[in-house]
Amino acid sequence: MEFYLEAIANQKVKVNILLNGGHNYTIWLNTNSAILHSLLAVISGKPQQQTNVATQWFHIPLENGQAALSFPQSSLVGVVTEPPLLLQKPDTEDLQGTNILTSPFIQIDDFLSEAEKTQLINYSLEKESVFVDTAPLTNTSYHPDHRKSWVLYQFPEISEIFLQRLRKAMPFVMSKLGMELFPISQIEVQLTAHNDNNYFRLHNDNGTPETATRELTYSYYFYREPKPFSGGQLIIYDRKTLNSTWYPSESYHTIEPRNNSIVFFPSQCYHEVLPVTCVSKAFADSRFTINGWVRRF
């Protein structure tokens, strides 16, 4: 049977290598990395070289080749990957649609008035010095480049009015998304800025115990005209299930961050923000959002 790795093309994957004796090591590998394929091949019982497995060794370069993790194939007990990867090609039946779920989303144009949008831009520019780097929250030493952007968590002058608008839109949005209305415990809100070469790699918004009650993600886009940046599209991947677990599918939807528009989608859907190109590099020319999550009880 042919070995098959199901994943988003050329995506970085967090790989926890479990070895005999309870040892484990976490490394980051690309989905197209030969080492990742060999690890998974060994785990799935299909070593790529048909030689004596016990005498084969892994030598995995670490820290740009300054160090290496070496162990015999025979001591490899398991591999935990994030996002999940499928080891074997599902049955053809599985691929033929029944378990692929199109991710619903809705983008509403002209969400605020022109005057309100301008007020938001002016407000964001005044607050430039209190925006903080998102990296310490989301990036780890193993994955230093998961996210690059700037965020403001407190902006009470704006957020209350914005949340009122959001609550008003909820019944319409939920029905368009085909989601059941649910009792709302909290709506999180933040103001972000993506400048030159800023991005947010593949993730979903409710995959940890702290975020598990997030049901709905929203992102409102605003910026100066003429549009001072390119890129920064939001990519929402369709979903598929295998053994009751959600995986990102290969198919996806591209959302242009249109000025004064807002997008909503279920928080469990995998998504990413493509890199922004902002030639001036001026904060004022950023791709701004008010975005956040609606939580159930």
Ligand SMILES: O=C(O)CCC(=O)C(=O)O
């Ligand atoms: O900026 C966007 O379009 C989406 C941001 C996002 O995915 C997040 O903050 O979790």
Ligand SMILES: [Fe+2]
């Ligand atoms: Fe997100």
